[in-house]
Amino acid sequence: MFVSPVLVRALVALDAALGRALLAPPRDLELTERVVQLTSSRDLLLAAVEAERKRIERDLHDGAQQRLVAVAMTLGRVVSRLRKSGDEATREIVEGAREDARAAITELRELARGLHPPVLGDRGLGAALTAVAARAPVPVTVDVEAEPRPPAAVESAAYFVVTEALTNVAKHAGASRAWVEIRRDADRLRVIIGDDGAGGADPARGSGLAGLAGRVAGIDGTLTVTSPPGGPTLIEVDVQCG
Structure with missing residues (x-):
């Protein structure tokens, strides 16, 4: 008679704890x-x-x-x-x-x-970047295959990364030519900007590459720079666009 209330309360607490453990969503599911x-x-x-x-x-x-x-x-x-x-x-x-x-x-x-250049919204990356290349002081080859078109935010980020990278080429690389290659593979968009300049580009030295990396990170993408002394310099961007 004296012990049973304690046992009942203990069993009720145990039952509640088991219920919470069994009915609560798993931590992985919450994350x-x-x-x-x-x-x-x-x-x-x-x-x-x-x-x-x-x-x-x-x-x-x-x-x-x-x-x-x-x-x-x-x-x-x-x-x-x-x-x-x-x-x-x-x-x-x-x-x-x-x-x-x-x-x-x-x-x-x-x-x-x-x-936001009107041609980007109207005709896509290929036409917009061809117009950019025509104005560049360094000869630029543009090769874009990005169908179906990526979302507007991804397309815009790719455009600005390429234009800023080509600006850096004209200012700092001492290159005789540059190239841009964009490919869409399923739900991934890959962008490569290259030049035959002096190389040695370093995002840590404030050449604008850190800002490009931040812009790409904002759309959950990655940017890598390969630029050995003597060149060539390659900027590669990989972003999800599905």
Whole structure:
């Protein structure tokens, strides 16, 4: 009579403990669910950032850029009238303002192109990188096979990695040529940027490669650099795009 309440409470506690152990989800399952949640949240965030980048690019193109073009055209008409009137001092001032407006238009176009070039969204990596190669001071060969097209965030990251890498080639490599190769294999996208320059590129020396590695890591990818003294330099990116 005296012992039975203690035994009952002990058995109830044991039963509750066994129930929690048997009914609670395994720790591995909790971790797996958490990883899935975080991955989904990251994908949503990347999609939102990409959409915002496109919006800013569109606003720059359709808003500020068009206004500056109108200002430059108006200043051009003023210059023509001043030239006829013979007021050379005022004409020179207005001419300088028009040149400043033209320079601002050029800078704004470069900024908008850097945010999200329209050709990337319209025609994909192949066309966008071909346009980049045409503007590069070093001859660049582009070979892209990335069908079906990767998600917008992955495509955008690959574009900016290639453009930044080619900028580094032009500034630091002393190369006579460079090449870009992009392949999609199932759910993986692989990007290789190479040049025949002097080599010796080191992400730890602040050459911009650390920033590229960070951008790639943001979409759960990896970036490796092979750059022995004397070259060639190879930048390889591997990212999931399925």
